[in-house]
Amino acid sequence: MANGSPLLSIEHVSKDFYGNVVLHDVSFDLREGEILGLVGENGAGKTTLMHILFGMPVITETGGFQGSIKIGGTEVHFLSPFDALDAGLGMVHQEFSLIPGFTTTENIVLNRESMRASFLNDVFGDRMSVLQRDKMRERAQRAIGKLGVELKPDMLVSEMPVGHKQFTEIAREIDRKQTRILILDEPTAVLTESEAEVLLQTLKRLASEGIAIIFISHRLQEVLAIADRIVVLRDGHAVKDTVNENIGMRDIASWMVGRSLGEGGQRSEARSFAENTFKVQHLWVDMPGETVRDVSFEVRKGEIFGIGGLAGQGKLGIPNGIMGLFPAGGEVVLDGKAVPLNAPAKALGMGMAFVSEDRRGVGLLLDESLEWNIAFTAIQVHGQYLKKVFGLFSQRDEKAMEELCQEYVKLLDIKCTGTKQKAKELSGGNQQKVCLAKAFAIKPRLMFVSEPTRGIDVGAKKLVLDTLHHYNRDFGTTIVMASSELEELRSICDRIAIVDEGKIAGILPPTADISEFGLLMSGATLEEAVNA
């Protein structure tokens, strides 16, 4: 299929956001009728690359990019997405950009409606033209026919199943006559398996008609199934550009995640644990963007249990749901006692603590002193740091609070001018330490830590991880840590669960091969991952 001169070529494209390099010298070609699978972890640069291709304003606003993009051999400079559309690029977004109250037909031909001049045109111009509904319908049906699926042209988008919405979006791009390149960003993420299967067939059909397709997905088996060529992005570099022949999921997975294959970095020593202390069964959590569907796992006493996975798959929903911050259901048992869900006070009262991933939003009282931040939960949950005045009123024991704060400032090496300093004046890393201190202050038996190193610098990262490690070793605190950074999980966890689509795809030891983690994140089951 793939032959002739490249239709689209991306040459030496680099892009940085204020010094933070997200794309580094990326080059690849796309030929007519070719399907290119573009894969990479979150933050690998896929989205930025698509923004550049599409001339999104955000790119020019942040200083443009280096390198060049050629379509059909001539260099193009898109100033807005409209230019890109005119040049024959079509994009199907992850989020549906359809109008719910319009029918399939209306959405497909939106802003390109077939029109007939009416007498009002003479006075008011083209804007007074009349829609030609029958022609529009015909066009919509033709576009749908090309896809090889069944879509009712008169159905309202709001009444459609998700799969149909996705097809409607694709039909809209195809209806545009000049569309020669179609970009699909995670098109199968919201589809069921059978729908995804149909979509893949459709894409193959379109390719055979000469449309070039860039297919972005983290479901590697799909990429393997339809791509002619695969480009792997990792940390802004195009690390691999290969024809899809004789490669397996394991290969792609290790290209995707493998920062430095072989060199393993710090690993915690293998430990054995006697008893299970914490058990979660069929947990669901309704956390926007991090939905947990059905999660069951057990944590052993004294263990550091990691939860990994790509963003949006639900790993953050697990601790948030168990601690009662988002509506949740299922069965959670700590030391033989059921943990009531949807009640933060009860969860805390049972000896659990939580360090939120949303440090500034949930983790801190930015306008209050460090003393308040660290002691507050202990005051509210366990009634500590209070003293009686006149035997009647219980009052904050400011002195005890100060001592507590000083203890943790020293212990965690929090850089501050004093315990009365406001939390908002600290740097990100030090704020994170305050959040940890807040959790430690209630002396938890089980501690949830969510994205503990998000947005803090390398040095602080190490300190935070070391702190968790020491607390686990010295006080036997059981820790459940959710993080997007696989390396971080592998460096301190005893076991790591990978969450995919709201379910646990598998639990692996930190010493497992990096490609196995990559496969689990890409929708494979544990057996597939180990045997791939």
Add this chain to the structure above:
Amino acid sequence: MRNLKTFIQDFGWPRIIIFFFLVALFVMAPFVRVRLDASVSDVLNRFGQNAIMVLAMVPMIQSGCGLNFGLALGLVAGLLGATLSLQLELHGMLGFLGAIVLAAPFSIILGWFYAKLLNKVKGEEMTIAMYVGFSFIMFMCIMWLVLPYNNPTMVWGYAGKGLRTTISVENYWLHILNNFLAIKIGQFFVFPTGLLLFVALFAFLMWLFLRSKTGTAMTAVGSNPDFARASGVDVDKMRTISVIISTFLGAVGIIVYEQSFGFIQLYTAPSPMVFPAVAAILIGGASINKASMANVLVGTILFQGLLTMTPSVINSLLQTDMSEVIRIIVSNGMILYALTRKVKVSK
């Protein structure tokens, strides 16, 4: 120099300007034949009259419900307590304390419903509160007429029913606090010891409350509700408590005001009492989510000082009545200033 700068920054320009304006008024007073001692006495008296209504702003500010523009609910509860106390023919200290006790259940019930409503409109509390206050005052205009009061000192003489617009408390509990341990110096100066002690007692209780476990939780709710929730605090409950306390303090505040002023004013009289209380705490340096006892103290003195001094001094100076105009400009201007500088908790 640096110290002065940080002091000015902490204290805030508006307060400094108003403070110097007030000082200037006091300096000018003797020159336009306004007695200084009488003026100071007046300021103290007015401070005592209004301080508790200003104090009522504190709990709701601390819990993140913003300025209590619906203070009228508390005022009405206080009016109900006061009129009931008169109806029951309670005299002296018993009458005054009785009014407070009788007002308590009303303020708790009204406060509870008011809180329910405010918890449903998080983020828009102040606008909603203002309309709750206005409409409730209007509703009570009907109720004052139809409630079956029959104490002759309170009802309209010609009909024998329906409460009058102003009711004198002279034979019941006039100046019950003002005269308690009052110190009289010369002909014009009276130090209202009892009144100020009563205010100090309430301020102290509030101070204690804010340092308690519940008070701490309330402050955290105002500072960052998500943090409070994650720490096991029931956010809506804390907000409800704060609204009830605020409403109750409003009731106490109006009763204290009446015993000093001498009259119970009904019907639309409560509506112009809300803005001055809001303005006073803002002049005192409170923001819409942080307030302290110092804000109450400084704010009430500055605002009431201005109110006392401008009529006597400026009017004597200009030979026209400018006092009301100045009062309105200052109080509304202050509210405007505070709302435009509305700084949400930094995120």
